[in-house]
């Protein structure tokens with residue numbers, strides 16, 4: 448078995464689409480970033496890459512490379528899944544936390560879980576989606592994601 | 601086996617009792633929150649729920665619900681333990697980090713570990729309690745908790 | 754098996770050597786702290802200690818103790834490795850994330866991985882080194898490290 452952990456953050460920005468966990472969310476602001484800013488898929492991608500010691504999202508997709516401007520983040524995730532498969536491992540389960548002031552995640556957590564599971568090629572029962580507001584942290588304009596993953600041979 | 605990760609934060613507030621890990625701590629400030637603000641039990645609760653993909657503390661105990669005003673957080677933990685048991689799993693071990701400027705945790709870490717272990721129904725040897733000050737983070741008025749858990753069938 | 758998680762942060766400070774993961778890095782600022790400020794080794798040390806429920810870096814090496822002033826952090830790591838061995842466990846793999854605005858980690862991630870693996874006495878294939886910039890977090894003057902570890906008997 449192997450363990451991995453990923454972290455990411457992106458600032459909210461008016462006038463961009465909001466996509467978290469591969470799920471388009473109806474909201475007046477999105478997440479700034481070179482790609483689509485999908486903070487959750489980025490954290491999961493890094494957790495997978497880290498678990499097989501294959502670098503990180505920046506190694507494979509340098510933010511300076513114009514090819515990834517506005518890119519849908521499932522491209523990054525797919526690369527990480529290939530690295531996991533090449534190393535001879537598969538996902539046991541994955542658990543995540545989003546830390547953001549808004550929008551509310553509880554009403555859409557089920558859809559997000561289904562979407563992330565679909566992108567990972569696992570059962571929704573093997574994906575945890577949780578959310579917290581950043582109490583006391585002065586981070587109301589940011590979305591943060593933590594992801595942890597357990598792999599087996 | 602399954603992995604889970606939980607995060608929580610609460611701001612310090614004068615004139616409320618301080619309770620961390622179910623342990624009352626003699627200190628002039630406590631943690632603000634709808635419940636008793638027990639940042640550590642909340643992070644552990646979420647790590648357990650996430651490991652069995654059963655939602656999060658906000659799914660079970662909406663902060664808008666007046667029933668949980670001032671609630672002792674072991675109620676939340678108990679629900680998470682039931683979800684873990686229902687899913688057919690038990691705790692292997694749990695490890696945590698508190699990030700807070702004060703009070704000092706080292707002198708009370710042993711008591712806190714015993715209390716958390718008691719609430720979880722595990723041996724203290726299967727509970728890690730650690731603490732850091734938030735160096736450089738401008739978070740001196742906040743307590744942050746990270747919790748990670750390993751489950752087995 | 755057992756799981757551990759460690760967190761650390763240190764502020765950047767001009768005129769001190771920068772050492773991360775035991776690797777000296779050519780950079781005009783270093784990390785402030787009582788020891789050499791090696792945020793990554795501190796997080797890994799805590800993850801190892803937490804996994805075997807053996808306290809934390811502050812239990813073994815109180816920052817108030819003048820002996821650890823400017824200390825190379827591999828001393829702390831060695832103590833944690835002894836605790837892991839004494840408890841009858843060995844490292845399966847370890848995964849980490851550095852969150853810092855600068856310097857760039859990608860060009861030195863390979864060297865850092867080799868150095869951390871050497872200090873841990875494991876293969877580089879069992880060490881993950883990843884990095885993120887703190888987008889939106891107002892933490893440009895700080896280095897943060899997260900480390901997660903999986904142990905087996």
Ligand SMILES: [Mg+2]
Pocket residue numbers: 455456457480484485486489
């Ligand atoms: Mg990102």
Ligand SMILES: [Mg+2]
Pocket residue numbers: 608609610633637638639642
């Ligand atoms: Mg809470």
Ligand SMILES: [Mg+2]
Pocket residue numbers: 761762763786790791792795
């Ligand atoms: Mg430190």
